[in-house]
Amino acid sequence: MSDRPAVLITGASSGIGAVYANRFAKRGHDLVLAARDKGRLDALAERLRNEAGVAVDVVKADLTAAADLAGLEARLADDARIGILLNNAGASIPGTFATQGAGAVADLIALNVTAPTRLAAAVAPRFAAAGTGAIINIGSVVGLAPELGLTVYGATKAFILYLSQGLQLELGSKGVYVQAVLPAATRTEIWERSGRDINTVQNLMDVGELVDAALVGFDRREAVTIPPLPDAGQFEAFDAARKAMLPNLGQPRAAARYRAAA
Numbered sequence: 001m002s003d004r005p006a007v008l009i010t011g012a013s014s015g016i017g018a019v020y021a022n023r024f025a026k027r028g029h030d031l032v033l034a035a036r037d038k039g040r041l042d043a044l045a046e047r048l049r050n051e052a053g054v055a056v057d058v059v060k061a062d063l064t065a066a067a068d069l070a071g072l073e074a075r076l077a078d079d080a081r082i083g084i085l086l087n088n089a090g091a092s093i094p095g096t097f098a099t100q101g102a103g104a105v106a107d108l109i110a111l112n113v114t115a116p117t118r119l120a121a122a123v124a125p126r127f128a129a130a131g132t133g134a135i136i137n138i139g140s141v142v143g144l145a146p147e148l149g150l151t152v153y154g155a156t157k158a159f160i161l162y163l164s165q166g167l168q169l170e171l172g173s174k175g176v177y178v179q180a181v182l183p184a185a186t187r188t189e190i191w192e193r194s195g196r197d198i199n200t201v202q203n204l205m206d207v208g209e210l211v212d213a214a215l216v217g218f219d220r221r222e223a224v225t226i227p228p229l230p231d232a233g234q235f236e237a238f239d240a241a242r243k244a245m246l247p248n249l250g251q252p253r254a255a256a257r258y259r260a261a262a
């Protein structure tokens with residue numbers, strides 16, 4: 001039994017989540033790995049038990065299935081060994097907003113928005129009461145860029161950034177660390193799964209490099225970690241400009257530019 005907090009990782013069967021599992025195991029953390037593909041989870045768990053000597057629980061869970069999600073929520077609420085929640089599971093969908101269909105859009109929101117929010121809501125009271133704990137939410141640079149044409153996917157990732165920043169403000173003073181990680185294009189299965197030929201994607205980052213960079217931000221207790229962004233000052237200026245606008249938003253009258261000429 002490790003003396004470090006256990007880490008519950010969603011979407012641990014492949015890609016970014018599987019690499020995070022490897023890295024946290026090598027750091028000596030026990031793990032709870034959740035995804036739909038139990039075979040891949042079991043193989044990863046066995047390897048990490050052997051290589052890192054940590055305890056690894058596997059939970060087969062479809063985060064768009066209410067009962068499965070509820071089971072993970074209960075695990076997060078009740079298992080005091082879990083001190084880190086990694087909200088990683090996610091997907092994109094092919095097509096455009098006009099072609100994707102309401103069902104596919106709703107399913108994407110269930111996975112990318114509802115599930116990480118409910119899991120964070122399940123663990124936040126326990127972390128706040130304990131005065132410690134960490135929530136890592138995997139967003140995307142696409143959440144900053146409607147220009148990329150991934151409208152609903154990007155909107156789900158913009159939600160993750162906002163949720164993370166809000167939770168930082170609400171929970172930080174209670175000892176809970178919340179990190180938003182915003183990868184750019186990274187070499188994982190998400191591309192094939194969402195109908196994209198990965199060979200057409202430019203500037204793909206190696207998934208191990210992505211996770212190692214995200215963990216540098218984690219170790220620094222950075223609020224928003226954007227591994228591909230060379231100059232942190234650009235995001236700081238972006239966020240400062242947003243904050244500078246806030247005092248001008250609560251006005252009793254419509255701005256003169258919107259009032260009919262007298």
Ligand SMILES: NC(=O)C1=CN([C@@H]2O[C@H](COP(=O)(O)OP(=O)(O)OC[C@H]3O[C@@H](n4cnc5c(N)ncnc54)[C@H](OP(=O)(O)O)[C@@H]3O)[C@@H](O)[C@H]2O)C=CC1
Nearest residue numbers: 011013014015016036037062063090140185186188189190
């Ligand atoms: N790769 C990239 O370019 C980028 C990825 N991201 C984000 O990184 C995160 C991880 O994605 P990535 O590693 O790239 O992609 P992968 O497709 O490799 O991994 C996605 C993971 O999510 C799990 N998952 C998918 N659907 C469900 C579901 N319904 N219920 C439970 N688990 C599910 C998959 O497991 P299983 O199929 O076994 O359920 C898998 O483990 C996502 O949130 C993604 O949006 C952000 C920016 C860039």
Ligand SMILES: N[C@@H](C=O)C(=O)O
Nearest residue numbers: 092140142184185190
């Ligand atoms: N997953 C990628 C887009 O589909 C990304 O977030 O860059």
